[in-house]
Amino acid sequence: EVVMTQSPATLSVSPGERATLSCRASQSVSSGLAWYQQKPGQAPRLLIYGASTRATGVPARFSGSGSGTEFTLTISSLQFEDFAVYHCQQYNDWPMYTFGQGTKLEIK
Amino acid sequence: QVQLVQSGAEVKKPGASVKVSCKASGYTFTTYAMYWVRQAPGQGLEWMGWISVSTGQIKYPQKFQGRVTISRDTSASTAYMELSSLRSEDTAVYYCVRSRGYGEYWGQGTLVTVSS
Numbered sequence: 001e002v003v004m005t006q007s008p009a010t011l012s013v014s015p016g017e018r019a020t021l022s023c024r025a026s027q028s029v030s031s032g033l034a035w036y037q038q039k040p041g042q043a044p045r046l047l048i049y050g051a052s053t054r055a056t057g058v059p060a061r062f063s064g065s066g067s068g069t070e071f072t073l074t075i076s077s078l079q080f081e082d083f084a085v086y087h088c089q090q091y092n093d094w095p096m097y098t099f100g101q102g103t104k105l106e107i108k
Numbered sequence: 109q110v111q112l113v114q115s116g117a118e119v120k121k122p123g124a125s126v127k128v129s130c131k132a133s134g135y136t137f138t139t140y141a142m143y144w145v146r147q148a149p150g151q152g153l154e155w156m157g158w159i160s161v162s163t164g165q166i167k168y169p170q171k172f173q174g175r176v177t178i179s180r181d182t183s184a185s186t187a188y189m190e191l192s193s194l195r196s197e198d199t200a201v202y203y204c205v206r207s208r209g210y211g212e213y214w215g216q217g218t219l220v221t222v223s224s
Contacts, residue, residue, distance in 0.1 A: 001169065034210035036153075043203055043214040044153065055212070087153055091209030095158035095167045097143065102152045 002026055002093045006086075006100035012108040015078050021103045023071040023088035032092030035064055035073045038085045038102075047086075048073065075105075083107050110134040112204050112215035119221045125192040128218045130204030137185040138162040141207040144178060144189045146200040147217075154200075158207065159187065194222045 003026040013019045023033065031051040036044035046055040048064035051071060061076040075082055088100040115129040130142070143158040157168040157178045166178050177190040187204055202218045205211035 032209060036211070043217050044211070045214075046210060046212055049208075049210040049212075089153070089210065094209070095141070095143070095207075096169060097155050097158070097207075097209070099145075099153040099155060 001096055002029060002090050002098050004088055004090055004098055004100035006088055006103045008103060009101070010104045010106060012106050013078055014108045015080055017078055017108075019075040019078055019082075019105055021073040021075075021086055021105070023066075023073070023100050025069045025071075025090055028068045029090040029092035031067050032090055033064070033066070033071050034089045034091060035062075036087045036089065037082075038087060044087060078105075080107075110206065110213045112206060112213055114202075114204060114215040114218045117219040117221070119223065120194050122195055122222055122224055124194050124222075125190060126194060126220050127188055127190040128202050128204075128220070130187045130189075130215050132185045132187070132206070135206075137180075138182055142178075142180070142187045143205050143207050143211075144176075145203045145205055145211070147203070148197070148200040151200075156189065156202075161187070191220075194220075196222050198222050 005024045007022045033051040035048040038044040052064045063074045065072050085102045085104050087102045091097045111133045113131045138161050141160050144156040159166050159178045180187045199222045204215040206213040
């Protein structure tokens with residue numbers, strides 16, 4: 001099983017600033033990496049797939065990068081609606097898809 | 109539009125079983141695989157198993173082998189997840205997910221509470 005590790009567990013950033021979230025895989029997952037945003041009481045929402053492709057309707061301030069074992073989600077200028085929990089998921093190891101433990105992005 | 113509508117919240121006693129349904133609409137049900145994910149209170153997402161809707165092939169992670177059963181009824185465009193021998197640690201929100209590897213569409217979630 002591929003273990004996904006996200007860091008940090010909690011990130012405090014001010015609105016308008018940049019946020020950088022990390023996700024590491026225990027073995028290479030190539031570009032089979034997705035990012036999700038989750039707000040309280042809601043299901044996760046797909047943001048990024050293929051490590052760097054934005055899902056339909058996702059604002060351009062969200063960008064993903066990386067391949068292999070190291071991945072990054074960057075939010076270029078934080079809006080109030082961006083404060084949420086972010087999850088990464090690998091889907092390269094078919095079909096044993098695994099998630100990271102999540103990063104909570106909070107207002108500083 | 110694509111929708112995955114799950115059954116309602118459940119309260120179960122330890123040792124019991126629960127079966128959650130997920131009705132799909134807005135697309136051809138057999139075109140995409142499905143998987144199930146759960147989220148305990150305040151915790152991350154945990155992958156529980158996958159089903160090829162077209163062939164019925166199923167995969168479970170080791171952790172849930174023998175305790176979870178995923179199935180589908182193609183005539184009803186519905187997928188199911190049954191979890192047996194429930195314990196308090198199974199208290200969580202359970203989600204069905206339409207799979208392209210990544211989860212493009214998610215159900216609204218079903219809260220299962222295990223309490224004596």
